[in-house]
Structures are given as C-alpha cells and as structure tokens.
Amino acid sequence: MSEDVKEELRKLREEMAGLKDRLKDMAGEGRGRRRGMYIDFGNTQDYVDDVMRGVADGVHGELERSIFIGPGGCRMWKGHRPEEEEEEGRIDFGQAAKAMSALGQEHRLKILDALMRGGRYINELQEELKDITTSTLSSHLDVLEEVGLVVQEKVRGRYLITMPGRTAYQMARKVSRLLEAGGEE
Amino acid sequence: MMHDHYELEKTVLRSDEAFTLYRAEKASVEIEKNTFAVPIKLEEEKVGYVFVGQGKLVVDTIVETEEGAFGKPIERTLSEPFLMLGNTEQTSQHFRPASYDDLKKSAVDERTLLDSAQRLLDRFSSKSAVYGPADLCNRSGWIFAFSNGENGLDHLVSKGSELVYNAKDMSFVSKGNKSILHSSGRVVLSRHGKPIVVNTPHLPHPPHSCC
Numbered sequence: 001m002s003e004d005v006k007e008e009l010r011k012l013r014e015e016m017a018g019l020k021d022r023l024k025d026m027a028g029e030g031r032g033r034r035r036g037m038y039i040d041f042g043n044t045q046d047y048v049d050d051v052m053r054g055v056a057d058g059v060h061g062e063l064e065r066s067i068f069i070g071p072g073g074c075r076m077w078k079g080h081r082p083e084e085e086e087e088e089g090r091i092d093f094g095q096a097a098k099a100m101s102a103l104g105q106e107h108r109l110k111i112l113d114a115l116m117r118g119g120r121y122i123n124e125l126q127e128e129l130k131d132i133t134t135s136t137l138s139s140h141l142d143v144l145e146e147v148g149l150v151v152q153e154k155v156r157g158r159y160l161i162t163m164p165g166r167t168a169y170q171m172a173r174k175v176s177r178l179l180e181a182g183g184e185e
Numbered sequence: 186m187m188h189d190h191y192e193l194e195k196t197v198l199r200s201d202e203a204f205t206l207y208r209a210e211k212a213s214v215e216i217e218k219n220t221f222a223v224p225i226k227l228e229e230e231k232v233g234y235v236f237v238g239q240g241k242l243v244v245d246t247i248v249e250t251e252e253g254a255f256g257k258p259i260e261r262t263l264s265e266p267f268l269m270l271g272n273t274e275q276t277s278q279h280f281r282p283a284s285y286d287d288l289k290k291s292a293v294d295e296r297t298l299l300d301s302a303q304r305l306l307d308r309f310s311s312k313s314a315v316y317g318p319a320d321l322c323n324r325s326g327w328i329f330a331f332s333n334g335e336n337g338l339d340h341l342v343s344k345g346s347e348l349v350y351n352a353k354d355m356s357f358v359s360k361g362n363k364s365i366l367h368s369s370g371r372v373v374l375s376r377h378g379k380p381i382v383v384n385t386p387h388l389p390h391p392p393h394s395c396c
Contacts, residue, residue, distance in 0.1 A: 151254050153211075154243045155213050156211075156245070163253030
C-alpha cells in the first residue's frame with residue numbers, strides 16, 4: 001500500500017476518534033444543559049462508531065486490493081488483481097526472450113525511438129531513419145509487430161508503439177545509461 | 186428510437202467492380218466485384234442496401250495513449266450477407282441490375298438471395314435500436330450490421346469523426362481525442378492521450394445492441 005493511502009487512512013481514523021470525542025462531549029453538554037432530561041448518546045455513539053469502522057474498513061479494503069495509480073494515468077483492478085500482478089516474480093521466459101531478441105538490433109531500437117515521439121507512416125520513418133533501407137525497415141517493423149512491440153493501423157497504415165514497446169524501449173535506454181556510467185547510476 | 190419500417194426493393198443489383206463502400210480514419214468496408222445488392226427503402230426512399238457476396242471489414246480498434254497503444258486492428262472477410270444504411274448515391278453508381286446470367290454464373294438463386302436479405306433486415310429491425318430517419322435521411326451517418334454467426338449482429342456506426350464498433354466479444358468507441366476499448370476483460374479509456382485501464386474480468390460485455 002502506498003504512503004499516500006496510509007496517510008489517508010491515518011487521517012480517517014483520527015477523524016473517527018475526533019467524532020467519538022465530540023459525541024462524548026455532546027452527551028455531557030446535553031446532560032448539563034438539560035437538567036432532568038437524559039439523552040442516551042451511548043447507542044448513537046456505538047452506531048456511528050460501527051458505521052465509521054465499516055466505512056474505514058471498506059475504504060481500506062478497496063484501496064488495498066483495487067487501485068494502483070501510475071504516473072501516466074490510472075489503473076484499477078476490481079476484485080482480485082490478476083495473478084501476474086500478485087506474483088511479480090513470474091516470467092514467461094519464451095515470450096520475454098522473443099521480445100528481447102526483437103530488441104537486440106540497433107535499427108529496431110532506432111525505430112522504437114522514432115515511434116516514442118508518436119505514430120509514423122512508413123515514409124515518415126524512412127525520412128527519419130535514412131541509414132535503413134526501405135526493405136530492411138519493413139522487415140524490422142514486421143519483427144517488432146510480431147512480438148507486440150509495435151502495432152500497425154490497417155486503415156491509415158501508421159505504425160504505433162505499444163505499451164510493451166514503450167517499456168522495452170525504456171528498459172533499453174536504462175541499460176544503455178547504466179553501461180555508459182560504468183554500471184553505476 | 187426503433188424503426189421497423191425498412192423494406193426491401195425486390196430488385197437484385199450486381200457490382201461491376203471492387204470498390205470501397207465506406208472509409209474513415211479508423212474503419213473501412215470494401216466489397217468485391219460481382220457482389221449482389223438489394224436496396225432498402227424507408228418510406229419510399231432508398232436508404233441502404235443488403236449486400237450478398239464477398240467483402241472486407243477493417244476496424245482499427247486501437248486506443249492511443251501516452252503509455253503506448255492498446256488493442257489490435259480487426260480484419261474480417263465478409264462472406265455472409267451484411268447491411269448498410271447511409272449514403273446510397275455514391276454506392277448506386279457501382280451497381281447495375283443483375284441479369285439472369287449474372288445470377289446463374291454466381292450460382293445464386295434470386296428467391297434465395299432475396300430471402301436471405303430479408304432475414305437479415307428482419308433480424309436488424311428486431312434487434313437493433315437504431316437512430317432512424319433524421320440521421321440517415323440527411324446522409325450524415327452510416328450504420329452497418331454484420332452477421333456474427335451466432336444469430337446475432339455486429340454493428341459499425343459512424344457519424345462524422347465518431348465511430349462505434351460493437352461486436353460479440355468487444356466494443357470500441359472513438360470520438361475526437363477520446364476512445365474506449367472494452368475487450369478481453371479490460372476496459373481502456375483514453376482522453377487526450379491520458380489512459381485509464383480498468384481490468385474487469387467479471388464485468389459482463391456490454392449488451393449486444395446498436396447505439
């Protein structure tokens with residue numbers, strides 16, 4: 001659970017405690033002001049207490065299992081989070097190897113780099129990547145598309161980088177920077 | 186608004202050439218040469234066709250976001266009858282009345298063809314809540330209905346830059362810089378490139394109807 005969520009829960013508990021105290025005070029005031037008349041705040045207090053606890057538990061549960069907020073947007077899992085999220089250690093070696101293999105070519109990394117700046121038609125890619133011949137460019141795009149790092153629109157024909165493609169590119173950039181820095185950040 | 190006043194003209198037409206029936210930024214529908222068409226009328230005005238022959242549907246059900254693209258294009262061969270409501274003027278230029286020989290060459294019986302077209306229109310009228318004459322008669326929108334092989338219909342609806350594709354296993358909506366894809370237990374929304382991804386393994390697929 002993130003620090004933000006913990007902080008929210010801490011505040012909620014404090015508010016709950018404050019409300020309890022306020023109810024006690026009110027009960028005291030009531031007895032004091034209205035002599036001869038006794039209002040039983042005990043049950044009301046228990047009731048509010050239960051409701052607040054229920055709300056807090058509900059919020060806690062929902063936050064705990066449902067929501068993950070990422071930097072570029074928001075991802076939510078209603079109910080149980082998918083297995084792969086729970087078992088972060090698991091890896092599909094075959095699929096990962098295919099993706100890594102597709103990445104292991106300088107021209108393909110340059111293609112991903114161009115697509116990181118937005119969708120491109122093939123002629124735009126050719127214009128940007130002059131050191132790659134047309135036929136080679138097409139075959140590299142086919143490889144990237146086959147492993148799911150790139151997708152081509154069929155109507156307009158633009159090439160777009162996918163979410164795994166962005167992640168792969170960022171990973172390559174990170175590795176490159178680490179190596180440049182001699183293995184240290 | 187429901188409309189069940191669509192009627193078929195009892196005329197069979199044939200396409201002289203392959204051509205693109207509809208093309209927009211994210212979708213296209215093409216038909217092959219020698220495809221047959223039966224005009225659909227609404228209050229005596231021609232508003233569409235049922236096509237019987239070969240065609241191709243392409244929809245780029247892809248949501249572009251700052252975190253990358255989600256989804257894949259749909260490419261589908263249309264071998265079952267399908268229906269179009271919308272601009273008939275351009276389409277009619279590619280058709281001429283089918284002769285007995287045309288039907289014979291394609292091994293198609295006219296009665297059988299008209300019956301299958303009528304069955305599709307009936308299914309469309311009974312299952313689709315379609316925004317009717319106002320939009321269609323001023324030629325500002327398109328509605329396609331494709332048989333999905335399970336006695337249901339997949340729909341492609343387009344008006345201007347807005348597009349909705351609703352199939353048995355997915356829904357896709359694109360409107361300006363907003364798009365939504367609901368497929369494989371996941372809903373992806375994008376607004377100005379900002380993504381919201383909701384994994385909803387238990388969320389039922391949207392009701393299979395149009396609009």
